[in-house]
């Protein structure tokens with residue numbers, strides 16, 4: 716099934732790649748500012764368990780800050796894969812076509828609105 720013409724696909728691909736580059740810059744920036752010199756200093760002075768706990772805490776905080784971006788990067792990568800495979804625009808949950816407006820706003824999404832809200836409900840319930 717041809718969902719879109721080649722020109723549109725090329726545009727979409729560029730859009731996803733651009734987003735990916737931007738996210739990487741942000742992630743790198745965050746790591747640099749967050750885990751910068753103070754982290755290096757801390758690492759150098761971390762001798763006992765208490766110090767080590769501080770280092771771990773700092774790392775966890777940084778990773779949790781980056782986590783949403785990391786997930787988005789994975790989603791973008793998968794969207795690029797789907798473009799290659801010609802399955803882009805199909806919902807991974809129910810197989811229906813994702814709303815074009817939704818793809819416009821979130822080109823990396825793999826789920827239609829219904830499946831997404833379903834997934835969020837499950838995520839919410841399991842995080843309790």
Ligand SMILES: [Zn+2]
Nearest residue numbers: 806809827830
């Ligand atoms: Zn769906």
